[in-house]
Amino acid sequence: MQSIVQNLKIYNSITGKKEALSTIVDGHVGMYVCGPTVYSNVHLGNLRTFTSFDIIYRYLIHLGYKIRYVRNITDVGHLENDEDQGEDRISKKARLENLEPMEVVQKYTNDFHETVRKFNLLPPNIEPTATGHILDQIKLIQKIIDRGVGYVVNGSVYFDVFEYNKSSNYGILSKRNLEDLIHNSRTLDGQSDKKNPQDFALWKKAEPKHIMKWDSPWSEGFPGWHIECTAMSNKYLGDIFDIHGGGIDLKFPHHECEIAQSNVCFGTNAANYWVHANMLTLNGQKMSKSSDNNILPDEIFHQDLLYFPKLFQNLL
Amino acid sequence: MLQAHYRNVLDLSNDALLASEKGYKKIIEALNLLENFKDYSEITSNFDVKKWVDDCYQAMNDDFNTPILIANIFEAVKFINKINVGSEKISEKDYKILSNTISSFIFDVMGLEKINISSNVNNKLDDVMDIILELRNDARKNKDYSLSDKIRDMLKNKGISINDSDKNSSFTIN
Numbered sequence: 001m002q003s004i005v006q007n008l009k010i011y012n013s014i015t016g017k018k019e020a021l022s023t024i025v026d027g028h029v030g031m032y033v034c035g036p037t038v039y040s041n042v043h044l045g046n047l048r049t050f051t052s053f054d055i056i057y058r059y060l061i062h063l064g065y066k067i068r069y070v071r072n073i074t075d076v077g078h079l080e081n082d083e084d085q086g087e088d089r090i091s092k093k094a095r096l097e098n099l100e101p102m103e104v105v106q107k108y109t110n111d112f113h114e115t116v117r118k119f120n121l122l123p124p125n126i127e128p129t130a131t132g133h134i135l136d137q138i139k140l141i142q143k144i145i146d147r148g149v150g151y152v153v154n155g156s157v158y159f160d161v162f163e164y165n166k167s168s169n170y171g172i173l174s175k176r177n178l179e180d181l182i183h184n185s186r187t188l189d190g191q192s193d194k195k196n197p198q199d200f201a202l203w204k205k206a207e208p209k210h211i212m213k214w215d216s217p218w219s220e221g222f223p224g225w226h227i228e229c230t231a232m233s234n235k236y237l238g239d240i241f242d243i244h245g246g247g248i249d250l251k252f253p254h255h256e257c258e259i260a261q262s263n264v265c266f267g268t269n270a271a272n273y274w275v276h277a278n279m280l281t282l283n284g285q286k287m288s289k290s291s292d293n294n295i296l297p298d299e300i301f302h303q304d305l306l307y308f309p310k311l312f313q314n315l316l
Numbered sequence: 317m318l319q320a321h322y323r324n325v326l327d328l329s330n331d332a333l334l335a336s337e338k339g340y341k342k343i344i345e346a347l348n349l350l351e352n353f354k355d356y357s358e359i360t361s362n363f364d365v366k367k368w369v370d371d372c373y374q375a376m377n378d379d380f381n382t383p384i385l386i387a388n389i390f391e392a393v394k395f396i397n398k399i400n401v402g403s404e405k406i407s408e409k410d411y412k413i414l415s416n417t418i419s420s421f422i423f424d425v426m427g428l429e430k431i432n433i434s435s436n437v438n439n440k441l442d443d444v445m446d447i448i449l450e451l452r453n454d455a456r457k458n459k460d461y462s463l464s465d466k467i468r469d470m471l472k473n474k475g476i477s478i479n480d481s482d483k484n485s486s487f488t489i490n
Binding site: 007008009010011018044048052054055056058059061062120121122276277278279280281282283284295 | 323379420424
């Protein structure tokens with residue numbers, strides 16, 4: 001068995017190579033996977049990500065590793081688009097459905113758990129929620145401000161990507177070049193407090209209509225999406241851990257930002273191996289909630305095909 | 317069509333699911349054969365079990381290459397089917413290695429669940445319905461329409477519709 005373990009190679013998105021897995025503590029693996037944003041039913045594309053990491057988790061267990069697998073629930077702070085614009089997805093859903101935000105969170109967390117159970121995915125060892133770790137996030141944001149890489153404007157806090165890039169490499173994971181990002185970004189419509197469009201929010205001051213908000217040293221508001229994962233992974237896995245995973249769509253900006261935050265706070269890339277699962281397409285087209293090219297997990301549970309979930313996993 | 321590595325795009329389509337369904341059934345059927353197998357030989361013919369085990373680990377060690385693992389499993393499935401019809405042989409020692417490895421990869425690593433393939437249950441339902449339909453057709457031949465209608469209505473109450481054609485009758489579950 002020892003020789004088998006020694007031969008395990010894993011593709012690392014940071015280096016773009018398959019590398020022999022060498023863990024920080026012999027025989028132990030710390031793995032963090034970005035979990036679902038619980039504002040709607042989990043879709044099959046998300047499930048593909050979780051199934052991919054389920055197989056990795058199961059194989060590592062099979063090889064005899066002791067694993068701490070942390071997969072979070074994003075229950076606040078994930079805005080409608082990546083430029084820190086738009087409404088919080090959960091808050092919006094709550095407003096539209098006239099529900100308390102935590103009802104939205106509970107409803108879709110339950111749906112997520114039910115679905116992953118049907119697909120026979122093993123539960124993670126720790127499943128932290130972003131709202132349960134607001135204080136941890138505030139501490140990290142303060143640290144980033146203290147180190148001169150975060151700035152406060154009108155009660156919101158932003159990460160200064162240019163300041164960071166002076167001493168580190170913003171783009172280490174996504175291989176995007178900050179210069180190119182400047183050329184490709186849209187000019188913001190004047191509503192933004194950011195110094196540069198590439199900066200990202202660590203804390204957002206809540207507008208009056210916003211229903212999910214917490215006290216902080218800067219304003220009553222809510223955390224940025226990226227800081228949540230940094231806070232939760234660090235809390236349960238430490239300043240540096242073995243594997244950080246997620247869907248390939250999270251590589252930029254989410255994971256790039258996590259790496260930047262972790263470098264400022266802990267002097268590490270958070271994880272030694274960054275692993276990304278690819279997308280699921282339906283009949284050759286990208287699945288999308290807004291187009292018709294979309295099926296929900298339940299739609300493949302047909303009474304004639306009781307073992308469809310297993311088939312799906314098989315297919316993956 | 318069990319062919320997508322986690323780093324490649326996976327395309328879901330009806331055909332892919334149907335192919336996957338077929339593959340899954342084949343694997344489970346082979347495992348059932350393996351479970352009930354007792355007819356060991358002195359030696360194993362034409363299948364290097366040790367190399368096969370190594371190949372499975374090699375596939376997974378190469379960045380969790382599940383498509384190759386699944387291809388290997390199908391090699392074993394072919395071999396198991398041949399043992400079953402007597403055209404290949406397996407020693408007891410190899411049998412143990414093969415069945416332990418294949419179960420741990422299928423159930424522990426790939427996370428598939430063993431379901432007593434529901435086709436068994438469905439087949440039984442088909443058999444029972446054949447009997448009922450035949451009895452009902454006898455009633456119709458004997459012009460005992462109150463009986464044949466009663467059977468149809470009772471089934472309908474349970475969500476099973478009878479479809480009569482000129483030659484025969486079939487049923488659908490609603």
